[in-house]
Structure formats: structure tokens, C-alpha cells
Amino acid sequence: MNLLIDIGNSRIKWATLESGSFMTGGAVPRPDAMVSDGLFKVFADLSRPKTVLVANVGGQAAAENVAADCSRLWSLSPVFVQVERQRFGVINGYTDFRQLGVDRWLALLAAWSERHRPACIVSCGTATTIDGLDREGQHVGGLIVPGVDLMLRSLSDNTDGIPPAASSGAMPEFGRSTGECVRNGAAIALAALIDRAAAWMTSRHGPDLHCFITGGAAERLLPGLQHRFEHDPELVLRGLALFGAER
Numbered sequence: 001m002n003l004l005i006d007i008g009n010s011r012i013k014w015a016t017l018e019s020g021s022f023m024t025g026g027a028v029p030r031p032d033a034m035v036s037d038g039l040f041k042v043f044a045d046l047s048r049p050k051t052v053l054v055a056n057v058g059g060q061a062a063a064e065n066v067a068a069d070c071s072r073l074w075s076l077s078p079v080f081v082q083v084e085r086q087r088f089g090v091i092n093g094y095t096d097f098r099q100l101g102v103d104r105w106l107a108l109l110a111a112w113s114e115r116h117r118p119a120c121i122v123s124c125g126t127a128t129t130i131d132g133l134d135r136e137g138q139h140v141g142g143l144i145v146p147g148v149d150l151m152l153r154s155l156s157d158n159t160d161g162i163p164p165a166a167s168s169g170a171m172p173e174f175g176r177s178t179g180e181c182v183r184n185g186a187a188i189a190l191a192a193l194i195d196r197a198a199a200w201m202t203s204r205h206g207p208d209l210h211c212f213i214t215g216g217a218a219e220r221l222l223p224g225l226q227h228r229f230e231h232d233p234e235l236v237l238r239g240l241a242l243f244g245a246e247r
Contacts, residue, residue: 002244003049005066005078006236007058008103009126011216012039015237016049017244024234030058039069051247052078053240055102081106081243088113088242093139104129104142106239110232111212112137113242118205120198122229123236124215126150128190130197134205143197148217151186172224191224198227 001018007030014025028042052070056063063080070076083105085097090112094100104123111119112133119133124147131142146154148170156164165179170187194213202209211227214235222231232238 001047001049002241002247003043003046003052004237004240004244005052005054006103006240007054007056007062007066008216009058011125012058012062013234013237014043015234015241016046017241020245022234022238022241024237030062039066040072043069043073046073048074049076051244052076053243053247054078054080055106055236055240056080057101057103079243081240089116089137090133091136091138093141100139101129103236104131106237107131107212107214107235108133108139108239109242110235110239111210114238115210118201118209120201120209120211121235122194122197122211122213122215122218124148124190124213124217124221128193128215128217130194132197132201132205140201140205143193145190145193147215148186148190148220151189152182155182168220170220170224187221187224191221194221194229195226198229 001016004015006013010030011027012030013027016023054066067078070078083098083100083102085092088109090108092100107121108131111121118135121131123129126147127144128147129142129144132140134140152165155162165182170183172188175181175184198211211229212232213229214232218231
């Protein structure tokens with residue numbers, strides 16, 4: 001069994017890969033997992049994995065915590081997957097390929113592995129990222145904007161008259177209170193950007209474009225999208241699974 005761990009800015013998710021079968025594990029908020037023994041407790045009931053594969057965009061402290069828990073639990077050193085110029089048929093489109101986030105890279109690899117066709121890949125987390133693949137597996141670049149929760153906090157933190165608003169319950173319609181206006185406005189703004197990006201990709205790469213959406217805020221944005229998106233919460237972990245299949 002291989003253990004797959006995705007360390008994001010807000011959450012840590014995991015899954016397992018055994019005999020080619022991908023099994024969803026779970027997720028915990030990163031602050032909860034980063035306290036003393038947090039991940040140790042989460043993984044304590046797992047049998048000893050053959051390999052631990054990690055995607056980390058959460059910084060050095062998060063990586064050190066995961067490494068320490070893997071050592072204590074199983075006397076293993078995790079493998080931190082790195083971004084490459086080319087892998088599994090995908091060519092990284094960044095001028096300096098190492099600047100691309102490993103989570104975005106793994107989502108690209110998973111999207112190409114599953115469809116082998118032009119794709120628009122959206123990840124809705126702390127930041128909202130949008131990436132494109134052409135029909136040859138070439139990454140054509142992407143976009144990065146604040147995620148919905150960051151957009152809400154920017155208004156409450158930098159104004160006197162707009163109180164904090166929760167992003168849950170956002171609707172693609174005009175609001176009738178300040179909270180609804182802020183919540184719906186942020187969701188509609190991101191949905192409009194995502195739809196614009198999907199339309200741009202379709203105009204350049206054809207109507208067989210396949211759109212993926214992932215990340216913790218994906219379900220809050222889906223009701224406002226006009227394009228059809230496949231919701232895959234495990235896309236980054238499925239990218240990790242490609243490396244696990246080689247071990």
C-alpha cells in the first residue's frame with residue numbers, strides 16, 4: 001500500500017493506492033494537523049505503507065511535521081514529489097518550470113492521464129488557479145487569483161462598513177443584505193472568470209475541451225458556472241497516484 005498526502009494551504013488530504021486501486025482517505029484542516037502529534041493521530045490506525053508520497057505547498061514546517069510523523073509511525077522517509085519539465089506525457093508550460101506549484105502540476109498530470117484531450121483545470125482553494133492543456137499535452141499556462149474566502153476577508157479587513165461574511169450559501173443572484181451581496185459577489189466574480197477561461201480555451205483548442213474543478217471551495221462555485229465541469233475533489237491525489245503506480 002502507498003500512502004498519498006496532499007498538503008495544501010488550508011487542508012491536508014490523503015488517499016491510499018493498493019494493487020492499482022485508489023481509495024479516498026480523508027481531510028483535516030491544516031491548523032488542526034499541525035499541532036503536536038496531529039498527523040500522528042490521524043495516521044495511527046493505518047497499516048505500514050510501502051511508500052509515502054507527498055505533494056506540499058504548505059511550507060517547510062508542514063513538510064517537517066509530516067516527515068517526523070512518518071518516521072515515528074513507520075520508520076519511513078516520505079518522498080516529496082517535485083515539479084518537472086515533462087512527465088507522463090505533459091509538458092510544463094512555465095518559463096521556469098520549477099515555479100509552478102506542485103499541486104497544479106499534479107492536477108495537470110491527472111487530467112491528462114484520465115482524458116488525453118484539451119483540458120481546463122480549476123482549483124478552488126485559498127487561491128483559485130486555472131490551468132490549460134492543449135491536445136498534445138502541452139501546458140499552455142494559467143491564471144491565479146484570490147480564492148473566495150480571501151476575497152471576503154479582503155473586504156472585511158479593509159473597510160469599516162462591511163462585516164465578515166461566510167462563503168457558504170453563495171447564490172448566483174443579487175443579494176438583499178450586505179452579507180449576501182459580498183458572498184454572492186465573490187462567488188459570481190470567480191465563476192465569471194472561470195467561465196471566461198473555459199470559453200477562451202474552447203475557442204483555441206476546440207469543443208472537445210474537458211473541464212475539471214477541484215478544491216475545497218469548488219462546490220460553492222459550481223452553481224454559478226455556465227460551462228460543464230467535472231468535479232473531482234481528489235484530482236491532486238490522483239496525480240500523486242501516477243507516481244505511486246511506478247513503485
